[in-house]
Amino acid sequence: MANVGFIGLGVMGAPMALNILKGGHSLSVFDLNPDAVARLVEAGATACSSPREVGAASDFVVTMLPEPRHVREAILGKDGVAEGLRKGGIVIEMSTIDPKTSQSVGDELRKRGMNLVDSPVGKTSEHAVTGTLTLMIGGEPEAIARAEPVLDCMGNEKYYCGGPGMGHAMKITNNVLATTIMVANTEALAMGLKCGLTLELMQSVMKNTMAWNSQFSTAMPKKGFLGDDSPGFAIRLAAKDVRLACELEESLGIPSRIGRGGLAALDAAIVAGYGDRDTARLMFMLEEKLGVEARQQPVKKAG
Known part of the structure; x- marks a missing residue:
């Protein structure tokens, strides 16, 4: 068993950290x-006063943080992980950040005799609790092999995406598509409802057309269609992911028309004060504006 550090105990990070403890590390x-730290200490973890202290206590340090700047600061900043982690130590970076930041932080760690494996995650906080996340992994093969016992505590589906930064490239690609599909769903459903269609009819028809998607079939029935926008995937984090994707697209010479449109909808929700609410709130904002409501009702069978 390894000495593992974990920095970032939020909605996803806290259950991921608990599963590392359950794995015997x-x-x-x-x-x-401090409340997030206290809950982990109660479960058997040791509290540290800085990322540097986490690094000094660990062979592997997992980071699960909101923004690229937070990742860079926690790892390379003053009292950061790199100041405490011994040579040969590995940072497992699991946040949703851009591949360029991932690669530059990893390059700096390798100069210091350490390494970085990028392994952002897919699925939801429910899967974080059960240890069944999807892991999108990038890095040097030897470092990945060493990190696998820790990764196995948190996910059961592993995709090896390539060298350093490629896990983060895959995650950004996934998230911009998933989020813009969600925004498109809310607009299309609101239009249909305002025209007089029912949610059930639209579901029944779209199941048999190219309009069907996992946001419609899985995510929205668990949150938006139940009237629930309690914190799950926060709008501010969705906006961050799409913003990073737009910037990456544009740096590659790709016009970010769809991404920028989705980002505008997310930014409008943040301005309205809903940044910490679940992305389901986008549907509710349109409902309130149009005087309609998309709520799941039991399906009535003919006859």
Whole structure:
């Protein structure tokens, strides 16, 4: 069993860290929220006062943080992980950040005799709890092999995406598509409802057309169609992911028409004060504006 550190104990990070403990590893943790740290300490983790202290206690350090700048600061900044982690140590970076940041932080760690494996995650906080996340992994093969016992505590589906930064490239690609599909769903459903169609009819028809998608079939029935926008995938984080994707697209010479449109809808929700609510709130905003409501009702069978 390994000495593992974990930095970032939010909605996803906290259950991921708990699963590392359940896997038999020792765990040192740091978060700016003392209550989040206290819950992990109660479960058996050791609290640290800085990322540097986490690094000094660990062979592997997992980071699960909101923005690229937070990742860079936690790893390479003053009192960062790199100041404490011994040579040969590995950072497992699991946030949703752009591949360029991932690669530059990894390059700096390798100069210091350390390494970085990028492994952002797919699925939801429910899967974080059960240890069944999808892992999109990038890095040097030897470092990935060493990190696998820790990764196996958190996910059961592993996709090897290539060298350093390629896990993050895959995650950004996934998230911009998933989020813009969600935004398109809310607009299309609101239009149909305002025209007088029912949600059930639209579901029945679209199941048999190219309009069907996992946001419509899986995500929205669990949240939006139940009237629930309690924190799950926060709008501010969705906006961050899409913004990073738009910037990456544009740096590659790709016009970001769809991404920028989706980002505008997310930014409008943030301006309205809903940044910490689940992305289901986008549907509710249109409902309130149009005087309609998309709620799941039991399907009535003919006859």
